[in-house]
Amino acid sequence: MGSETVTVIIPLYNREQKIARAVESVLGQTYPNFKLIVVDDCSTDGSLAVVNGFKDDRLFVMKTSLNAGAAAARNVGIKVATSRYIALLDSDDKYHCDFLRLSVEYLQGAGTEYGFSYTGYGRITDALGPAASDTDVWRLPDRFSGNNRPFLYQLQIGSGAGILAKKEVFQKVGLFDELFLAAEDTDWFIRVSEYYKGLPIPKKLVLIDNSSEDRLTSNYAKNAAAYKKIIVKHRDIINSSSFLIRRWYYKSMWLHYYSGDKAQAARDHAVLRELGQGNLMIFLIYLAGKVLSRNLFINVHRQLARLK
Amino acid sequence: MPQPFFSIVIPTYNRLDQVQQAINSVLKQSYQDFELIISDDGSHDRTGEVVKSLTDPRVKYIYQEKSGVSRARNAGANLAKGNYFIFLDSDDKLSAEYLKRFHEALLSGTFAMAFGYARYMDSSGAEIEYVKPQKSTNFIGPQLAGAFAIDRFLFANTGGYDENLHYSENTEFFLRLKLGAFISPESVALIEDEGVIVYLGDLRERFNTYSKVKYKSANYFLNKHKQHFAKSVNDFVNYKTVYALGAFQNGELKDAQKSMIEIIFRKPLRIKSYVFFLLFSLPWLGRLVWKTQKGSDQKQ
Numbered sequence: 001m002g003s004e005t006v007t008v009i010i011p012l013y014n015r016e017q018k019i020a021r022a023v024e025s026v027l028g029q030t031y032p033n034f035k036l037i038v039v040d041d042c043s044t045d046g047s048l049a050v051v052n053g054f055k056d057d058r059l060f061v062m063k064t065s066l067n068a069g070a071a072a073a074r075n076v077g078i079k080v081a082t083s084r085y086i087a088l089l090d091s092d093d094k095y096h097c098d099f100l101r102l103s104v105e106y107l108q109g110a111g112t113e114y115g116f117s118y119t120g121y122g123r124i125t126d127a128l129g130p131a132a133s134d135t136d137v138w139r140l141p142d143r144f145s146g147n148n149r150p151f152l153y154q155l156q157i158g159s160g161a162g163i164l165a166k167k168e169v170f171q172k173v174g175l176f177d178e179l180f181l182a183a184e185d186t187d188w189f190i191r192v193s194e195y196y197k198g199l200p201i202p203k204k205l206v207l208i209d210n211s212s213e214d215r216l217t218s219n220y221a222k223n224a225a226a227y228k229k230i231i232v233k234h235r236d237i238i239n240s241s242s243f244l245i246r247r248w249y250y251k252s253m254w255l256h257y258y259s260g261d262k263a264q265a266a267r268d269h270a271v272l273r274e275l276g277q278g279n280l281m282i283f284l285i286y287l288a289g290k291v292l293s294r295n296l297f298i299n300v301h302r303q304l305a306r307l308k
Numbered sequence: 309m310p311q312p313f314f315s316i317v318i319p320t321y322n323r324l325d326q327v328q329q330a331i332n333s334v335l336k337q338s339y340q341d342f343e344l345i346i347s348d349d350g351s352h353d354r355t356g357e358v359v360k361s362l363t364d365p366r367v368k369y370i371y372q373e374k375s376g377v378s379r380a381r382n383a384g385a386n387l388a389k390g391n392y393f394i395f396l397d398s399d400d401k402l403s404a405e406y407l408k409r410f411h412e413a414l415l416s417g418t419f420a421m422a423f424g425y426a427r428y429m430d431s432s433g434a435e436i437e438y439v440k441p442q443k444s445t446n447f448i449g450p451q452l453a454g455a456f457a458i459d460r461f462l463f464a465n466t467g468g469y470d471e472n473l474h475y476s477e478n479t480e481f482f483l484r485l486k487l488g489a490f491i492s493p494e495s496v497a498l499i500e501d502e503g504v505i506v507y508l509g510d511l512r513e514r515f516n517t518y519s520k521v522k523y524k525s526a527n528y529f530l531n532k533h534k535q536h537f538a539k540s541v542n543d544f545v546n547y548k549t550v551y552a553l554g555a556f557q558n559g560e561l562k563d564a565q566k567s568m569i570e571i572i573f574r575k576p577l578r579i580k581s582y583v584f585f586l587l588f589s590l591p592w593l594g595r596l597v598w599k600t601q602k603g604s605d606q607k608q
Contacts, residue, residue, distance in 0.1 A: 039461075060489065065464035076461040079420035082492040167494075171417040178391075 004058075006034040006100055006164070007081035010089045011073035016046040018092040018209065026089065027056050031100035035083065037062055038091075039073040047091075071176035071184035074159075078170055086170065088163040088185075092209040094124065095162075099205040103164040106201050115169040115196025119162030119205035159185035162206040169196055177233075182219070183226035190234050220259035227252040228264065245277045253282075257289035257297050265289055312366070313411055314342040314457065315390030319380030320398035321349040324358060326507070333401035333505075335364065339408035342366060347384035350374030378469035378477045381453075385460075385468060392422075392457040399507050400454050403427075406502045410457050413497040420459045420495040424503030426450040436508065440500060443493040451482045454504030462490055470532070475525035476550065480532070483543070487536060523554030545575050549584070556588050564588040 008026050012019055019038075026036045036056075040048045040063045051061050062080075064073055078086055085104065089095065099119065107117045173191040176184045192198075231238060231248055238244045249272045256265035269286040272278045285304075289297050316334050320327040327346070334344050346359045348371045359369045372383055381395050392414060396402060403424070410422050423441035430436050439450045449455070466484050469477050485491045530537060530547055537544040552567035568585040575581070587594035 062461070062465050064461045068461075072461070075418075076420070076459060076465075078418050079459055080462065080490050080492075080495050081418075082494040167418070174415070175418055 004033050004035045004083050005104060006031070006085045006087055007077065007083040008034055008036045008087040008089055008100075009074050009077035009081070010036070010038045010091050011041055011070040011077075012038050012043060012047050012051065012091045013041040013067070013070070013073075014043045014045045014047055015091040016043075016050055019047050019050050021094050022089060022091050023051060023054055023059070025094035025097070025099075027054065027059065028097050029095065029100045030097050031104060034058060034087075034100055035060060035081075037077040037081070039064065039077045041069065041073040042067040069178065069181050069184070070159075071180055072178040075175040075178065078167075078175060081167065084167055086165050086167055088159045088165070089206075090160050090208070092124075093121075093160055094207050096203075096205040096207075099162060100164075102201060102203060102205060103162065106199060107164055107166070110199045113197050114199040115172075115192055116163055116165035117199040117201050118164075119201045120203055121161055121206040121208050122204045124207045124209040158183075158189070160206065160208050162201070165192075172196075180226050180229060182222040183230065186226070187230050187233065190230070190237065194237075220255060221261070224252065224255040224259040224261060224264070227255050239275065242275075242277050245272065245275050246279075246282070249275075249277070250282055250285075254285060254289065254301055257294070257301075260294045262290065312341050312343045312390045313339075314392050314394055314407055315345060315385075315388030315460070316342055316394045316396055316402075317345045317347055317381055317384030317388060318396050318398050319347045319349055319377045319384065320351060320355060321374065321377075321380075322351045322353050322355070323398045324351075324353045324355050327355060327398040328358065330396055330398050330401055331359070331362075331367070333403075334396070334407075335367075336404070337402065337407040338405055339411050341411075342407060343368060343388065343390060345370065345384040345387055347380040348372070349377065349380040376471060376474050378473055379471040382468040382471065385463060388460065391460060393460055393463050394454065394457045396454040396504065397506075401505045401507075402454065403502045403505060406504075409499045409502045413499050414457065417497060418495075419497040420462045421448075421456055421491060422497040422499060423449065423456045424499045425501075426452050426455045426504050426506055428506045428508055430508055441498040441503070443496045443498060445493065448482070448491060448493065448496055451478050452504065452506070453478055454506070465490060472528055473525050475522045476529060477525075479547075480529050483533060483536070487533075519554060519557035523551070523558050523560075526551035526554050541574050545571050545578065545581075549581075552584065552588070556591070556594060561588060561591060 010019075010022055010026075023036070023038065026034075035058050037060045038051050040051065040061065042064055048061070048063070051059075062076060064076065074088065085107065087100065087103070103117050103119065107114065110117070169192060172195055173188070176188050178184075180187055227248070231252055238248050249268045253265045253268035253272070256262070256268065265286070269278070269282070272282060285301065288300055292300065318327065318330055331344065331346070334342070343366045345368045346355075348355055348359070348369065350371075350373050356369065356371060359367065368387065370383055370387060372380060385393055392410075406424060410424065413419070413422050423443070425441055426439040427435055428437040428439075441455070442449060466481065466488065470480055473480055526547065530551060537547065548567055548571050552564045552571070555561075555564035555567060565585060565588045568581055568588060571578070572581045572585070587597060
């Protein structure tokens with residue numbers, strides 16, 4: 001024990017249909033020196049039984065004692081990990097078989113300023129052959145560049161983007177904030193961006209699943225609450241740049257419209273104007289949210305996003 | 309909903325005076341984000357009354373019919389909401405800045421556990437022994453209630469304390485942590501200057517009252533982890549020695565000698581085993597040696 005280079009951590013909550021392919025994709029890696037920790041967050045379906053059905057010395061199943069969210073589930077795995085690197089995988093996504101080998105190779109070869117690497121990702125329905133070459137990239141998050149907090153400006157990635165992080169990064173910036181019920185990865189990446197750069201790996205090495213993205217008010221409410229929390233927590237950073245103000249307050253505004261909290265959305269808009277970052281587009285979206293029903297607003301806003 | 313950073317669980321049985329001192333050592337801490345759970349293991353003194361009269365909303369009281377320290381700790385843990393659990397025995401105390409320093413240390417990295425020292429005091433308050441926190445691939449400790457804080461989910465993953473054990477339940481708990489590959493030096497923080505203060509009281513009395521339980525518990529322990537002991541010579545030798553001592557103290561001289569022979573077969577170059585065998589064969593000498601012994605292994 002304790003000699004592995006990488007610990008892969010999958011938080012699991014009620015994904016009995018999808019968890020097997022995630023676990024298989026880890027156990028089938030071409031890189032040998034890893035340990036997989038699946039942390040079951042009190043699933044109420046057959047998820048745990050599916051994982052327990054795998055017999056592999058590299059697989060460790062942990063559990064939480066109460067449903068505590070993905071942040072808490074990942075954290076307990078990170079706390080017991082002894083490896084140099086931590087890899088994050090969501091329970092509905094899967095790796096290309098070369099994910100670990102390439103990620104370790106890239107990150108090992110990079111300088112100490114790099115705290116983590118991330119890869120390109122495709123849809124779970126895409127075919128993912130053995131040659132996940134550069135040309136295969138379906139959507140690679142933008143390269144970070146230009147300013148002192150590049151990452152924050154171009155925060156396109158989350159825990160699903162094939163993240164391999166050095167364990168020391170968690171030791172430096174802390175674990176995932178367990179008070180977040182959504183976007184805990186965003187909050188973590190903001191903290192990481194204060195100290196480290198992210199290393200892009202220009203290959204499509206993760207397949208992500210968008211099918212479970214649904215329109216439940218409760219999910220939007222969780223996201224909206226998380227954005228509100230992020231703004232409070234990182235206000236100094238966000239208010240320091242007009243780009244960031246626009247990015248975060250605007251997103252908080254429309255997420256609150258999505259969740260049906262018109263009052264908070266209006267407050268976000270008021271802040272945007274106070275800070276002199278309002279514009280016509282934002283004002284129109286604000287008006288639309290004010291007068292339209294929740295569902296209608298979601299449709300309109302999504303259409304607009306597509307046009308952009 | 310607000311979740312304290314620490315949950316301190318104190319199991320207790322008929323120790324009103326001491327448990328009040330233990331409680332005070334927690335309430336007086338400079339770091340205050342905690343809940344304190346008194347898990348009463350069937351006391352018939354005024355423990356319940358006194359604890360329930362405390363007005364601090366962070367203090368909780370639960371009661372069970374007398375069923376042992378392990379179950380009392382687990383019952384407290386089931387109720388606990390904190391990020392990290394600390395199990396403190398009712399006759400022991402936390403040092404003054406314990407929670408403050410543990411909190412700092414736990415936030416300074418990604419630790420699943422933190423360990424402080426264990427200071428053993430006699431009934432006059434003089435220090436008998438000081439065990440400092442340590443971590444290596446072979447040993448992480450002190451493996452003693454009060455000396456460590458453990459992540460709530462890590463605790464849940466161990467399954468908690470074995471309720472069949474009334475002695476060396478911490479040793480067994482730590483063996484399961486190790487076997488489950490849940491702890492390693494990397495996942496542990498050490499706090500050198502704070503820890504638990506353990507009051508041994510009258511060693512002789514403790515020695516006599518615990519010996520039968522100790523004997524039985526060691527037997528149960530050896531059987532439960534048979535597979536592990538078949539593989540690990542050192543663990544086998546250590547735990548079997550505890551068992552042999554228990555046998556000796558209960559007058560089971562044959563069993564004590566037989567156990568030492570087993571130990572010698574597994575690890576022939578351990579001189580101590582031959583000395584023990586000799587002492588078990590000359591019981592009057594053995595009794596003389598162990599009755600005057602001072603030390604930490606009497607208190608678990």
